[in-house]
Amino acid sequence: MFIRHESLRSFLRFYPIVSGLIVLHFILFLTINFFPGGESTVLYWGVGQNGLIEQGEYWRLVTPIFLHASFPHVLFNSFSLYLFGPALEQMLGKVKFIVSYLVMGITANIVTYWLEDPFYTQLGASGSIYGLFGIYLYMTMFRKDLIDRINSQIVMTILVVGLIMTFVTPNINIIAHLFGFITGLALGPIILNKAKRYMPIIEMRQARDVSEPSFNPTRWKNKRRINSRLLKKIIWGLFILFVAAGLLIGFF
Structure with a gap:
């Protein structure tokens, strides 16, 4: 679920919502930091500032979800979405995925508005991304038909690290x-x-291929390829855990 094998073209085709969100992250980041007037317009009018929300600028409960202040911030939030978004986009469907993503981010921003002081300012996709983790945790606990044991372990590891770092990182x-x-x-x-x-x-394509012969003369080569893919999955799994731990430590 969390190991990406797709080409860029396939990723854009099969996961258009996740792709669009990532592209939007970088477009807004570049606009804010490198285009004249970007900081004074996009950042100023989009950042979540509690005092301005209190004055009726309620769009600021939505716009911070797409804004990031620094390159590490946008890079690692977008990479988290790249890792953890595609499976849910496929499983839920495009509409349900984007609605859920926005609801989770907006809810996090609303509660921040309620509980923080009027001078508090926020931006970033962390509320929505942690919302994805919440969905995966529910899946791990109550919908084991939707997630296997290895991916459940990855979810639990990232959650434990992320929640601990939430409280110890300034x-x-x-x-x-x-x-x-x-x-x-x-x-x-x-x-x-x-x-x-x-x-x-890759499995979707194989399932659609009805022309596969019942006897496969290259089955031994395929077996070696499967072993190679398994090794690649293990390496990628370790890489995901390493990177996810790093991004959860300091960039959400």
């Missing part, structure tokens, strides 16, 4: 992390009601 919006996660967990039984198990693109 300059983190703890409220957004927690309530994004809680919202995803609460939405789990609703949005996963009719979800189907994730199927990698």
Whole structure:
């Protein structure tokens, strides 16, 4: 679920919502940092500032989800979405995925507005991304038909590291992390009601290929390829855990 084998072209084709969100992240980041007036327009009008929200600028509960202040911030949030978004986009469908993503991020921002002081300012996709973790946790606990044991272990490892680092790392919006996660967990039984198990693109293509002969003369070569893919999965799995731990430590 979390190991990507697709080419860029296939990724864009099969996961258009995740792809669009990542592209939007970088477009807005580049606009803010490298285009004249970007900081004074996009950042100023999009950042979540509690005092301005209190004055009626309620769009600021939505726009911070797509904005990032620094390159590490946008890079690692986007990489998290790249790793953990595609499986849910396929399982939930495009509309349900983007609605859930926005609801989790907005809820995290609303609670931040309620609990923080009027001078508090926020931006970043952490509320929505932790919401994805909440959905995966519900899946791990109550919908074991949708996730295998290895991916469940990856989810639990990242969650433990992420939640610990949320409380020990400075300059983190703890409220957004927690309530994004809680919202995803609460939405789990609703949005996963009719979800189907994730199927990698390569398996989807094989399932559609009805011309495969019943006897495969290259079966021994295929077996070696399977072993090679398994080794690649193990390496990628370790890489995901390493990178996810790093990004959860300091960049959400």
